Ligand SMILES: Nc1ncnc2c1ncn2[C@@H]1O[C@H](COP(=O)(O)OP(=O)(O)OP(=O)(O)O)[C@@H](O)[C@H]1O
């Protein structure tokens with residue numbers, strides 16, 4: 146297993162945002178993480194990425210125990226991530242944002258620049274290279290976060306609602322981008338509310354509800370699981386099944 | 389950079405300045421502008437590029453000034469020979485102060501730096517070795533050329549220009565390197581920076597060490613030129629505030645911002661001091677306060693930002709005209 150998270154809990158004050166969730170991810174997979182608002186998906190992600198270590202539980206990445214490792218150690222070990230609310234470096238250009246990521250494995254400016262250019266072309270941001278990141282809209286920022294993460298040359302990429310807030314056309318482009326990232330050999334865990342995305346991208350879906358994993362399996366099967374339907378109050382899922 | 393011709397022109401004017409006038413007040417003004425540009429550019433490494441607003445840099449300035457005059461008073465060294473000592477001491481203080489304070493964010497960080505600086509000022513005022521409240525003097529008459537004690541401000545002008553040029557060249561290199569990108573990322577947000585593998589604390593510390601060393605050098609140069617330091621002139625909070633204002637006025641986090649800020653602020657300050665008598669008077673505080681309000685209200689990016697929007701607007705205007 147590339148990633149093994151065992152019985153993670155995360156307690157804020159007296160509130161258990163994550164209560165004993167486990168996740169195994171094999172190399173090359175795309176795993177979809179779904180669940181209603183407040184289910185604990187982002188909190189779980191932040192535990193995996195070292196942003197906010199779990200209260201209890203263990204995380205192994207590439208055979209190493211990284212439970213308490215810092216976010217920068219995770220990045221060095223090959224785990225990259227995007228944020229649900231994008232946090233791009235506003236005052237820097239798009240290309241410079243990506244270069245920050247590239248400097249992780251390339252100390253020299255020229256080499257970092259080359260990597261950044263390659264990543265910008267790959268993510269279709271090359272025409273925006275000299276634009277100030279702060280002037281991008283949400284879709285641009287989300288794409289920039291993906292580009293920046295790719296520039297660190299990761300083994301695994303965690304995407305937290307990287308496709309939320311996009312128009313249907315943009316979503317299709319983003320799905321295509323995620324596929325191409327996987328073809329590069331990068332393992333992907335993706336949190337997504339848009340069921341269409343999970344259905345078309347993920348080989349395996351894991352459903353969170355109130356900090357626990359309530360279902361796991363092929364996306365088609367998971368969305369028909371009565372417990373999952375109940376968790377979503379039926380609403381969202383009915384629409385998906387009709388569609 | 390398309391602005392190189394302008395930079396060259398600026399350099400030529402600054403280099404020629406003391407030769408263009410025989411008025412000693414104006415010659416002295418040139419040297420003071422450069423000295424202020426050195427300390428503000430040094431502050432800029434941490435406060436501007438890394439976005440960690442220290443209001444306690446008087447500690448490093450004072451360490452430099454005191455090191456020079458302590459080495460003179462107690463060992464009979466030429467004051468400038470105390471500069472490397474001051475730089476070392478400053479880097480030590482930086483390592484000790486920086487490690488815990490960098491865990492604080494925003495205003496809390498700034499407040500902690502003020503507290504540390506005030507502590508240093510009170511300490512200096514009570515240590516006899518440092519001249520306590522009276523302070524320390526430099527050589528009353530030069531014993532050799534190494535004392536760098538001149539009546540004319542002109543030699544200081546060129547000494548300061550050389551140091552400033554070195555510092556800006558170093559800053560320019562840093563800005564283009566991995567460290568420059570990492571500091572900009574830290575300024576943009578710790579959380580995102582760390583997710584990309586930036587060791588935030590380590591790079592903040594690098595920036596602080598560099599910044600402290602050069603601020604200390606500015607303090608030594610000050611002591612060499614003025615030949616006197618006491619707790620207020622070496623470690624007063626006004627010294628820290630002035631670095632922040634000069635850099636912010638010209639544009640924090642830009643290469644030439646601190647120099648531009650010094651060119652605007654120092655003549656203003658020296659003129660009002662000459663008019664109203666004394667230095668560090670109420671008028672100085674009023675000017676500083678007014679500048680803070682103006683920057684905060686209208687141009688958080690300082691003059692550099694104004695300049696940038698002026699040239700882009702100029703270009704757009706030219707494009708429309710064509
Ligand atoms: N730092 C924090 N302190 C206290 N409570 C928190 C904190 N972060 C998250 N929570 C709470 O933990 C629960 C899970 O939040 P989380 O953001 O992980 O959910 P999510 O599944 O990502 O939801 P969404 O789909 O809305 O993004 C929520 O009830 C949230 O209010």
Ligand SMILES: [Mg+2]
Nearest residue numbers: 186187188229
């Ligand atoms: Mg979330």
